Amino acid sequence: MDIQTWTWILVGLTFSLYIGIAIWSKASSTGDFYVAGKGVHPIANGLATAADWMSAASFISMAGIISFSGYDGSVYLMGWTGGYVLLALLLAPYLRKFGKFTVPDFIGDRYYSNKARVVAVFCALIVSFTYVAGQMQGVGIVFSRFLEVNITTGVIIGMVIVLFYAVLGGMKGITYTQVAQYCVLIFAFMVPAIFISIQMTGNPIPQLGFGAAGSDGVYLLDKLDGLHRDLGFHEYTSGSKSKIDVFAITAALMLGTAGLPHVIVRFFTVKKVSDARKSAGWALLFIAVLYTTAPAIALFARTNLIETVSNQNYADMPEWFTKWETTGLINFNDKNGDGVIQYVADANKNELEVNRDIMVLANPEIANLPNWVIALVAAGGLAAALSTAAGLLLVISSSVSHDIIKKIINPNISDKGELLAARLSAVVGVCIAGYFGINPPGFVAAVVALAFGLAAASFFPAIVLGIFNKKMNRAGAVTGMVIGILLMLFYMLKFKFGVFDGGKSAVASLKSDWWFGISPEGFGVVAMIVNFIVSITISKFTTPPPIEVQQLVDNIRNPSGAGVATH
Amino acid sequence: MSEKSQKEYWNENLKYLAILLSIWFLVSFVFGILLVDQLNTIKIAGFKLGFWFAQQGAIYVFVILIFVYIQLMNKLDKKYNLDK
Numbered sequence: 001m002d003i004q005t006w007t008w009i010l011v012g013l014t015f016s017l018y019i020g021i022a023i024w025s026k027a028s029s030t031g032d033f034y035v036a037g038k039g040v041h042p043i044a045n046g047l048a049t050a051a052d053w054m055s056a057a058s059f060i061s062m063a064g065i066i067s068f069s070g071y072d073g074s075v076y077l078m079g080w081t082g083g084y085v086l087l088a089l090l091l092a093p094y095l096r097k098f099g100k101f102t103v104p105d106f107i108g109d110r111y112y113s114n115k116a117r118v119v120a121v122f123c124a125l126i127v128s129f130t131y132v133a134g135q136m137q138g139v140g141i142v143f144s145r146f147l148e149v150n151i152t153t154g155v156i157i158g159m160v161i162v163l164f165y166a167v168l169g170g171m172k173g174i175t176y177t178q179v180a181q182y183c184v185l186i187f188a189f190m191v192p193a194i195f196i197s198i199q200m201t202g203n204p205i206p207q208l209g210f211g212a213a214g215s216d217g218v219y220l221l222d223k224l225d226g227l228h229r230d231l232g233f234h235e236y237t238s239g240s241k242s243k244i245d246v247f248a249i250t251a252a253l254m255l256g257t258a259g260l261p262h263v264i265v266r267f268f269t270v271k272k273v274s275d276a277r278k279s280a281g282w283a284l285l286f287i288a289v290l291y292t293t294a295p296a297i298a299l300f301a302r303t304n305l306i307e308t309v310s311n312q313n314y315a316d317m318p319e320w321f322t323k324w325e326t327t328g329l330i331n332f333n334d335k336n337g338d339g340v341i342q343y344v345a346d347a348n349k350n351e352l353e354v355n356r357d358i359m360v361l362a363n364p365e366i367a368n369l370p371n372w373v374i375a376l377v378a379a380g381g382l383a384a385a386l387s388t389a390a391g392l393l394l395v396i397s398s399s400v401s402h403d404i405i406k407k408i409i410n411p412n413i414s415d416k417g418e419l420l421a422a423r424l425s426a427v428v429g430v431c432i433a434g435y436f437g438i439n440p441p442g443f444v445a446a447v448v449a450l451a452f453g454l455a456a457a458s459f460f461p462a463i464v465l466g467i468f469n470k471k472m473n474r475a476g477a478v479t480g481m482v483i484g485i486l487l488m489l490f491y492m493l494k495f496k497f498g499v500f501d502g503g504k505s506a507v508a509s510l511k512s513d514w515w516f517g518i519s520p521e522g523f524g525v526v527a528m529i530v531n532f533i534v535s536i537t538i539s540k541f542t543t544p545p546p547i548e549v550q551q552l553v554d555n556i557r558n559p560s561g562a563g564v565a566t567h
Numbered sequence: 568m569s570e571k572s573q574k575e576y577w578n579e580n581l582k583y584l585a586i587l588l589s590i591w592f593l594v595s596f597v598f599g600i601l602l603v604d605q606l607n608t609i610k611i612a613g614f615k616l617g618f619w620f621a622q623q624g625a626i627y628v629f630v631i632l633i634f635v636y637i638q639l640m641n642k643l644d645k646k647y648n649l650d651k
Contacts, residue, residue, distance in 0.1 A: 066622075071603075074621035078595045081626045085591045088633045089584055093640075207623060211613040219613030237607070237618045247600050274641060274650065281633040288626050295622040557577055559640075560649040 006375035007146045014184050014379050015161055018386070021180060022165030022173045030418050033170030034101040034398050040175055040269040046282025048178035049266045051185065051387035053080075053257075053283070054290060055131070056138025059185060059384035063363075064356030066298035067305075070228075070236035073298065075246055079253025079452075081284060081291050086258040088280030092267040094467045096276035097556045101268065102395075103261045103459065104403040110466040111474045112549055114408055119481055121403045123458045124261045127451045128392045128399075129432070131262075135389035136437025139382060145327060145361065146378035155437040158386060159430050166390045166397075167426045171269060174390045181383035186289060188380025192364040192373055193293050196300045199367055206296035220299055227306050232345035236302070248522030255528055256452025259459035262391040265398075273559035301359040304366055309341045309352060317341075320365040329355035329362075393429045400425035450492050453524025457484035461531040469536070470553045476539030484531030488524055496520040576647045583639050587632050595625040 027033040040048070058080070066073030098106055104124060108117030136155050143154025165173045190206075197209035201220065213219045224236045234240045241249075257263065266283075267276045308318070314332060324330045331353040332341060343352040361381075364374045401421035406413055413421070458481050465472040465480075493499040495514060498506035518526060544550075598606060599621035606617030614623075644650040 071618055071621065074599060074618075077622055078599055078625050081629050082591065082595050085588070085629050085632055089587060089636055210623070211611075211619070213613060221613045221615070221618075237615050238604075243600060247596060250595065250600065274637075274644065277633075277637045277640060281630070281637050284633055285630050288630050292623055292626050554573065557580075558573065558649060559644055 001371060003371045003374050004147065006372050007378045010372075010375045010379040011147070011382060014180075014383060017180055018161060018165055018177045021176045022169045025169045025172045025176050027168070027170035027172045027419070030101075030402070030415050030422065032172045033419055033422050034268075034394075034402060035265070036170075036172040036175045036269040038269060039271060040279075042270055042275040042278035043282050044175065044179055045266060045270050045275070045279035046286055047182045048175045048269075049263065049279060049283035050286035051178040051182035051383070052266055052391040053263055053287060053388070054182075054185065054384055055388040056135050056141075056381060056385035058290065058294075059189065060138060060141070060357050060360050060381050063294040063297040063301065064359035066295050067302045067359045068356050069240075070234070071239040072241050072246065073295070074239075075249040075253060077291055077295060079250045080257060081287060082250070083254040083257025084280055084284040084287070086254060087263065087267075088277055088284070090464055090467070091258060091264060092276045092280050093273045093559060094556045095264060095463070096267050096270065097273050097559060098552075099268075101265075101402055102398050103264050103463070104399065105407070106466065107459075107462055107477075108403070108407065110549065110552065111462075111477045112546065113474045113478065116462075116474060116478050116481070117403060117407060119478060120459070120462075121399045123454065123481070123485060124395055124399050124403075127260065127455050128262060128395045129436075130451050132389050132392040132396070132429075132433040133436035133440065135385045135392070136433045137440050138385035139389070140437055141357075142378055142381040142385070146375070152438050155434050158382070158389070158437075159434040162386055162390050162393065163427065163430045166393050166430070167423050170422065170426075171265075171394055174387075174394055175269060177390065178387045181387040182286060184383040185380040185387075186286070188376040188383070189290055190293060191376060192367070192369055193297050193300075195369050195373065196304075196363065196367045197296065200300050200303070206293045206300075210296035210299060214303075220303060224299060224303050224306075227303070227310075231306070231310065231343065234345075236299075242517055244517050245519050245522055248516075248518040248525050250522075252453050252456050252522050252524035252528075255456035255460050256454075256524055259455035259463070260452075261455075261459070262388075262395045264463075265395060266391070297363065298359065301363050301366070305354065305359075306343065308366065310343045312341055314339050314341055318366075320362055323365075324358055324362055329358050389433065393426055393433065396429040397422050397426035400429075449521050450488075450496065450524075453488050453492070453521065453527065454485060456524035457488040457527035457531055461528055461535055465532070465535055467553065467556060469539075470550050471539060471544050472535065473539050473542055473545045475542040476535040476537075479538050480531040480535030483534050484527045487530055488527040491515075491523045491527070492520050495523075572647055576643065576649065579643055580640070583636065583643075587636055590628065591632055594620060594628040599625050 031037050062076055095106060100106060104117050104120035107120035108114060136158060139158035140151035140155040143149050144151045165177050193206040194204050197206040198204050200214055201209040201212040203209040203212050221237055228236050239246060267279065270276050270279055321330060333351050335351050341352055342349055344350050361377060364377060401418055405421050406418050462477045462481050465477060495510055498504050501510060603617035603621060607615040609616040
């Protein structure tokens with residue numbers, strides 16, 4: 001069977017599975033809709049969290065980014081896993097004990113202020129919308145590349161599926177579809193990795209093949225370092241970024257991960273505090289399977305690519321090369337007209353441009369794997385994008401129906417009315433996300449990376465101080481959050497978009513002005529430190545929080561008796 | 568639960584956090600970033616050690632840290648009778 005048929009079969013099967021689960025797990029109350037009735041088993045929640053977390057970018061782009069940046073790519077590997085240690089140790093158990101539905105709930109109650117709640121809702125919406133647009137775009141890309149439908153049709157199919165199970169099932173439906181999606185995506189990621197690891201090193205475990213030798217007896221990493229040196233690239237195992245920037249970006253990604261509302265809210269769905277800790281452990285274990293495999297794929301793919309194309313005749317290129325050339329993801333420009341591909345670091349002599357997404361999407365073809373494996377990658381990419389999109393949509397809909405409508409505009413709304421509002425806001429959310437998926441604003445990719453900085457600069461200190469500093473009060477936390485996020489926005493506008501210096505073209509020349517040599521992607525950590533300092537200083541000079549709030553803090557520090565969620 | 572035992576429970580918790588987070592910092596920021604060049608002079612199989620920590624080792628340690636934390640806290644909860 002050809003790739004197209006296989007892809008339709010696998011995508012059709014997985015989609016029917018998701019819809020079946022949605023019908024089986026329909027939500028009947030707001031408790032079901034927001035937090036799956038708080039009855040999810042910790043391992044199931046770990047699986048769901050892993051799928052929720054691993055987005056289209058983790059699945060499709062991350063291995064490619066590492067492939068092209070070598071050691072510098074480590075910031076994503078450490079940053080997007082290390083955040084779970086912070087989540088498990090500093091946030092998840094306490095937020096579960098607090099026992100409400102959303103992150104703005106915690107901020108609003110802990111800082112006894114609807115203003116704080118509104119600031120938190122605003123931050124949650126910005127972070128979630130930028131992120132979800134990227135997912136829908138990912139769905140469109142997978143559809144258009146594998147099934148040859150146009151991007152718009154692809155995004156609409158994705159929207160309908162997400163709409164169906166997110167609107168019908170809420171968190172309950174999302175949780176169990178995410179469990180299924182994790183299984184699909186990890187299978188789709190591991191099968192090609194294992195095949196290629198065997199091909200290149202004879203070792204079926206990619207994590208070990210990573211450090212093994214090829215058939216010529218040379219360690220793959222040494223060989224690739226050598227190839228890189230010959231072609232003028234920086235060595236694969238050493239970086240080109242400054243140490244302080246690598247440090248700052250890693251920290252910002254970790255702290256941002258721990259502050260992302262769609263991840264935090266997953267820990268509200270388990271029965272008790274000890275389950276919240278356990279599911280963080282399982283989640284990271286399941287995530288680590290993909291995250292420790294990705295750098296191995298990156299190495300295999302990079303070596304394969306260079307060996308296949310470098311200094312070879314263009315006419316001798318295999319079939320996949322021409323196929324991906326027609327999609328524009330590979331670009332060959334024979335500058336010196338010798339018919340041979342020169343792939344080198346020097347931009348004036350380099351003749352080949354390769355899109356990083358190819359490293360995962362075309363990897364099975366490059367390694368000559370069977371058609372069903374290639375089709376599997378499409379189903380996996382869709383699972384990764386849809387699971388993350390659904391989790392984000394839930395945050396968007398609960399921010400609107402619970403935090404704004406129920407808590408601020410109309411506290412008397414009935415449970416049924418709130419559930420309807422939640423469903424309607426999910427529908428609106430899907431439509432907006434779909435719109436951005438079809439007409440992606442150029443800044444999406446840039447902003448997704450910065451969403452972590454924003455989350456680190458705003459939520460992380462407010463939540464951590466809310467738990468670990470009993471005397472932290474409204475004035476301190478709100479000022480800290482506002483200053484943190486404004487500082488981050490300012491830095492981003494100045495150094496990422498060049499707003500104050502004449503637009504995008506000015507960005508490159510501003511690099512030498514970076515504060516402490518830290519890029520906008522890493523600046524979240526600086527804004528976060530400022531947030532901490534401002535919050536603590538102000539709280540020292542203003543009235544301490546009321547006694548009920550201090551009792552609330554004592555209560556969330558005590559793991560026993562986490563009951564059913566209340567409004 | 569008395570105020571005193573609540574305080575003791577909390578302090579033990581904070582002690583665990585300090586130890587576990589120091590290890591978290593050590594394997595990622597120190598081994599994977601600050602000392603990466605020094606560690607890269609050591610080679611184990613095909614891996615330079617600093618590079619290995621940055622792309623593999625740190626992640627394994629993170630997973631272990633959380634499971635150790637789960638064990639420690641379950642024991643602590645039991646000791647203070649908070650596991651209900």
